[in-house]
Amino acid sequence: MALVAAFASDVDLLILDEPTSGLDPLMEEVFQRCVTEERERGRTVLLSSHLLSEVEELCDRVSIIRKGATVESGSLAELRHLTRTSVSAELAGPPGGLAALPGVHDLDVRGHRVRLQVDNDKLDAVLRSLSESGVRSLTSTPPTLEELFLRHYQDEVTAR
Template structure:
């Protein structure tokens, strides 16, 4: 099957402010795409265009091969969406709202709903006006995850949830992925994206600045190496690909370009390796590289 969602050259202006400029990426079946960037970078604007809530100014946006603006009603039958702040009807109970959402979507799995209510530790008999932000998020997540959709769009879905509930959400995303469903996950919790995403799209000031798998993105950057050797470790400092070299006794710490790692290891073995650790950059470090300054 071809791509679930395609965005090409997406542009959006609000008056003179350009919110999106040439946003291009795809989401494939069985793939979790982590969509990351700070507040105001354009994540929610992109998602609103995908949902057919606002109209793009230029470019192409298609889900299931259909135009997101013209065919939004058809598209919505096959997608589930959870925003970062779920608004609910205050006088209805959580259980009533979940059932209403499922009915509006045309069904849903009641057994799955009950299992998720238990796993998310939600009191479904309590009125929504008495819910905390975290409990409102749980209602949205339970409703979305109880429906068998082909494409799930999560925009900061775990905001307000404690780490235990974040973990329940992450388990559910893994299950959806195993079924070959597509997921667009916009999140500021980088460890969550690092755990779940097959591909990462980094947006900055309305432009995509990096796209690729974590391995591909790490390949572009440096690993942090800690090395202790029997002979003088300072000989490593002058090698190609070695940066930010610091030494204490016969142990050195430095960053290394991944394309030179083989040469660096060869040289290290001639000095008699006592300790070697090489840590790839975290998603947070990749992210910060684009946002520092």
């Protein structure tokens, strides 16, 4: 009922705190459509949620807050630029020199298959190196919002 009242109001800024808590999947979809419509009408929607996939789907800008302070803020593209991309590839020949490239992490080579994490500013060099081995298939996946979030909370997760 509170969501209906919020969307029916005539305000420029909607502040929604955990708005989908208790909603079934069908109503979550309706909620997402409502937020999109409000944004298209020029209203600002401030959404606080622990459902990071929902935030990733709905929000233009994201802030990660830790201990009451903002630790990252920006568009998802801006935040992703600050971290690593996952790369998986199947090559025609053996991969050469990947381990020596700066920015390469968690390299796993099994025959002609390669998995790794790469700092985004070093992705170009990794792709060039892979192409020299003949790429048969390639998947490059930017970090999810959950991965960005966990980067700031990793010490709390490992301490438990």
